[in-house]
Amino acid sequence: EAEVAQSPRYKITEKSQAVAFWCDPISGHATLYWYRQILGQGPELLVQFQDESVVDDSQLPKDRFSAERLKGVDSTLKIQPAELGDSAMYLCASSLRTSGEKTGELFFGEGSRLTVL
Amino acid sequence: GQQVMQIPQYQHVQEGEDFTTYCNSSTTLSNIQWYKQRPGGHPVFLIQLVKSGEVKKQKRLTFQFGEAKKNSSLHITATQTTDVGTYFCAGPRGETSGSRLTFGEGTQLTVNP
Numbered sequence: 001e002a003e004v005a006q007s008p009r010y011k012i013t014e015k016s017q018a019v020a021f022w023c024d025p026i027s028g029h030a031t032l033y034w035y036r037q038i039l040g041q042g043p044e045l046l047v048q049f050q051d052e053s054v055v056d057d058s059q060l061p062k063d064r065f066s067a068e069r070l071k072g073v074d075s076t077l078k079i080q081p082a083e084l085g086d087s088a089m090y091l092c093a094s095s096l097r098t099s100g101e102k103t104g105e106l107f108f109g110e111g112s113r114l115t116v117l
Numbered sequence: 118g119q120q121v122m123q124i125p126q127y128q129h130v131q132e133g134e135d136f137t138t139y140c141n142s143s144t145t146l147s148n149i150q151w152y153k154q155r156p157g158g159h160p161v162f163l164i165q166l167v168k169s170g171e172v173k174k175q176k177r178l179t180f181q182f183g184e185a186k187k188n189s190s191l192h193i194t195a196t197q198t199t200d201v202g203t204y205f206c207a208g209p210r211g212e213t214s215g216s217r218l219t220f221g222e223g224t225q226l227t228v229n230p
Contacts, residue, residue: 045217091160102167106152107162
């Protein structure tokens with residue numbers, strides 16, 4: 001069964017350092033999402049891509065976070081500089097295009113757990 | 118903006134007891150999705166409801182979408198230890214189904230054998 005691939009699974013870094021996460025969605029999925037999940041809370045959307053275009057990055061802290069999906073396939077999420085409050089699970093998800101009233105179901109990767117010291 | 122609220126935050130049951138979690142939105146939703154996240158795992162899609170008053174069943178799980186499309190519930194009959202996890206509802210934030218999917222805070226279910 002096709003899966004969303006993410007790396008690294010775990011990342012420990014010191015504050016003020018740069019970190020990057022990579023995601024390869026399920027083949028054919030036009031929509032890609034980056035979510036942040038703090039322990040005990042629901043996932044919070046950071047950025048949503050439709051093919052190579054950003055369709056929603058309203059919750060992305062743009063002073064330190066950046067995301068790209070240059071060829072409309074895999075994607076990278078970068079944080080520079082990392083802060084203590086960035087410690088969380090970073091989940092990538094992908095879906096088919098929405099159709100009518102239906103929103104494409106999200107397929108999540110295993111996530112990248114970030115710890116900032 | 119649209120918010121999705123879930124209650125309760127935690128639920129502890131004895132194996133065999135029933136369980137229900139409720140999801141409420143401040144605005145009308147075009148659809149609602151439910152996900153399950155096992156401890157240490159990632160969210161996994163369970164179901165999507167689109168129609169007003171819709172009821173769908175998956176074995177021991179029953180999902181309902183309210184008539185006003187502002188609330189939803191997930192009911193598990195005769196819980197088993199395999200039901201342990203956090204259940205999230207999620208709805209599109211805007212008026213269109215392509216809008217950002219906003220997740221509730223989840224209901225964490227523990228089942229005592």
